[in-house]
Amino acid sequence: MLAYIWQYFYSFFLRFCLKWLLRQLTGRCELQRICSGCAPGSVRTTRVEYSLKNSKNKVLRDAVNMKVDVVKDCVAQIMREKNIMEQKDLVFKVSFQQCLLQISGYNTLFASVENLRKEAFDSENQQHEEMLLKLWDLLMPSVTLESRVTKQWGSIGFQGDDPKTDFRGMGVLGLVNLLFFSEHYTDAARRVLSHANHPKLGYSYAIVGINLTEMAYSLLRTGALKRHFYNMVTGEPQLHHFHQFYCYLVYEFDQFWMEEEPDSIMDFNHYREKFHEKVKGHLLEPEVALVLNVDPNN
Incomplete structure (x- = not known):
């Protein structure tokens, strides 16, 4: 009072x-x-x-x-x-x-991100399908996809035979983020995928990636990313700046997960929240600028 x-x-x-x-x-x-x-x-x-x-x-x-x-x-x-x-x-x-x-x-950036989040993945939309197939080709260049609906999608961390069901929470935004990371940081994305397929410390790469899209979205919605973008972009932040922040989250979460060495994927929510709090702590710093420090495609 x-x-x-x-x-x-x-x-x-x-x-x-x-x-x-x-x-x-x-x-x-x-x-x-x-x-x-x-x-x-x-x-x-x-x-x-x-x-x-x-x-x-x-x-x-x-x-x-x-x-x-x-x-x-x-x-x-x-x-x-x-x-x-x-x-x-x-x-x-x-x-x-x-x-x-x-x-x-x-x-304006939040409005653009929100529009992508609200756009449902549509199997009848050729652009959506092309993005999904491109994601496979970038992550699994030496493996041919046998069909559009197949258990092979599990190799890159989708839950079922058809990835479209996994995009329900974050819509097309989840796919766009996954594809952006794979396109702009191909080698890094493949390294993260290899970690995700680790026999002991593995996790579902695509599902976790979509989960981290939700994290990035919530940070943007609450205004927690303002300091980051105000330091990173001299004018108006664009959609690709949001995707770049997502790439930082994916790469850093993978490093965090491997260092923490969880006993089981069943502990994911605990470590996800621990990582979330770590990121939020960084975002409170006046000079914060969370940048993925790896060379694109290297």
């Missing part, structure tokens, strides 16, 4: 007074002070985002939910609202626009 009262007092009175006082002393609004005092990256952008969300000005509050294509207009409108003269602060416009591109780009 006391914490709630303090938060209310700070948000609606003390913070406003501090902002007013600093503006009188420096001649700059809070947004200007943030943009001039912070280097590009998550610290600057998250502070700008917090300032906008907690502003008493509706124009500023609405800026955190704007579309990417209106960022320039929004910057101009906010500069008018805050009486910021471009000729007196040459750095602000560029820095602030970069922050807004990152903020709005994150929202």
Whole structure:
């Protein structure tokens, strides 16, 4: 209760007074002070985002939910609202626009990922089928798939004879992520698959990969990936940046699993959660940038 009262007092009175006082002393609004005092990256952008969300000005509050294509207009409108003269602060416009591109780009990225997640795998969709068969060819180049529905799919970690049933939870997003890793880091993907087929420490490669897609998706949905993307991408993050983060998860989880040496695949949920907490811990670091440190296809 006391914490709630303090938060209310700070948000609606003390913070406003501090902002007013600093503006009188420096001649700059809070947004200007943030943009001039912070280097590009998550610290600057998250502070700008917090300032906008907690502003008493509706124009500023609405800026955190704007579309990417209106960022320039929004910057101009906010500069008018805050009486910021471009000729007196040459750095602000560029820095602030970069922050807004990152903020709005994150929202757009989530919408794109969500669309893929909601798209069900369709056996009648030629593109879906081609992606699935390409995944097999990349991971099992020396083995010919006998038919579309076959027990061979178990070799790369699907549960049944037809992989389409395994994509129900994450939709096409699960397949797109698996294929992206196999296309862009083919050798690494094959090494991970070989670990997954280990006689003692093995796990279902494709099923775990889809599970890690859910992890990446949930981190994106909750905003936990903001610091990572704000540090990694100077403008608006794109779909391939999300796929790159997924590749990091897959590779690092495999390393984690092999180092932990679980007694049984039945312990998967325990180790999955342990890995999840480890990743979330990294994502709290201001300078976080989770990159897969292996050469593509090497």
